[in-house]
Amino acid sequence: MIVDRYYYAQLNKQEQAVYKAFYNGLMAHEDVIPIPIKGQLTKEVFNKIFRAMTRDNPLIYYVNQSACNWATDAFGHTAICPQYFYSRETVRKYNRNIENAVNNLAAQLKLTEGTDYEKEVRVHDWFCKNVKYDFKGSDMDEPTRVVLSHNIVGVFAKQKAQCEGIAKAVKVLLNAVDIKCIVATGEAEANGKKEHHAWNVIDIDGSPYQVDVTWDIGASKGRIAYDYFNVTDEIISRTHSFEDEMPKCISLKDNYFERNRLTFRSRSQLIAYITQEIEQGRNKLYFRIDGLFPKLRRSELAGMVAKIAAGGQSRAVKVQQIPNEKVGTYWIRIY
CATH class of the missing domain: 3.30.1370 (Ribosomal Protein S8; Chain: A, domain 1)
Structure with a gap:
């Protein structure tokens, strides 16, 4: 298993130090997390670090990304005060269930066998066959459903999620079998409307590819779609725009249509x-x-x-x- 922390590597040294302290505090379910900086932490920097950490680490699914605050005292000490969706005991239970689900899927899909491309196809196909897009996953009248649909619990427990939960679950499965995979975020245009969206960049044999499993799930009605499987930046940019700088995807060698x-x-x-x-x-x-x-x-x-x-x-x-x-x-x- 690899820990693919692409966004951590994009931070400067001070931001990385905050990232580490923040990560360790969240993993310990701490209510107040001191961070190693002097002076004020700007909102822009905090959001950058928070986005990096939550995209790098899908197993931190139990933190409210929209209600996390920080404070600085009179001596210049800064601490982060997170809000948790679940108790420490519930997180332990969910973690065991997620670990079992990932291990069972790895065995079921034979993810220790074959090439990285073959493993990726099996993961992609499993999602297209078994995971449904949760169209009600943004309904604020159902807050529990909103939380589930935007993280990996929705996929591994309910097999239903929105793009963020799907992209993060893809990363968890592929990282578990030593395939580099990161979560990409930005906007995607469908039916003339732009919406916030999440998908993946996956490394196959040293070449990164753009992969949108969510959109392939949407097209897989009575079949398995590969429209957005291992495509280039140029192809995906026709409908998607990136929030951050991503690895350059220029190869079509392992694109589904090229391979076949x-x-x-x-x-x-x-x-x-x-x-x-x-x-x-x-x-x-x-x-x-x-x-x-x-x-x-x-x-x-x-x-x-x-x-x-x-x-x-x-x-x-x-x-x-x-x-x-x-x-x-x-x-x-x-x-």
Whole structure:
């Protein structure tokens, strides 16, 4: 198991000292946590350290991130006064349950076997099959549900969470089997609306990739979607913006479509693929187009597939499409 503290490494020495003292105090469930600085701690610096610590350490799920205060006395001593969602005894119980859930999943998914890419696929697929997005997880009339949906307890206990809980649970599982994974935060645009969002940056064989498991869960209806699995900064930036500087993701080597030779950069390549799949009796196609024709019109693509499926015969062929034109992926069913 690795402890991947990416955000800690981005802090200066004084901020790191505060981070360590804060972390140790929270792990001990202390009500007052003295921190090693002289003078005032600004709100900007405090928020930076707090964000770094909670993203680096998903197992600190029991702290109220919106109601944590600090105070400085007349002698210049500063202390942090956290608020906890759960008692020390409840946290111990939850920690045991989380540890058991992680160990059971690691065994069930055989996360000690295979390459890092294969482990990542198994984790991604488990989330897409088993975890649901909690659409009511921001309802302030249900505060308990809000807390659960924004941390790892929602995933491991209820298998239901919002993006923050999902991204943090992905990090816990992958870090547990020695795969570097960090939580990325920022904004994402869907249906013309920007909202705060969380996803992951995952290191596979030395190359970092952008991965949005939450959005793949949303697209996995009757199938498993890989639209946001191991993509580059350029691809994810079409819909996402980063809150902080992140590792540069420029490789597509371990992108799902690249690995499975399902990225097509010319019309002739795509036609050859569709023809081959239909000839082999497959009626579901999933691929990504890139390069010279990334904006292939839906009607044009449907007509192309129907024509190939008809095989020159005058028979009606229906084509269902689920496109994600932002990233160039298409799921098609022929019937």
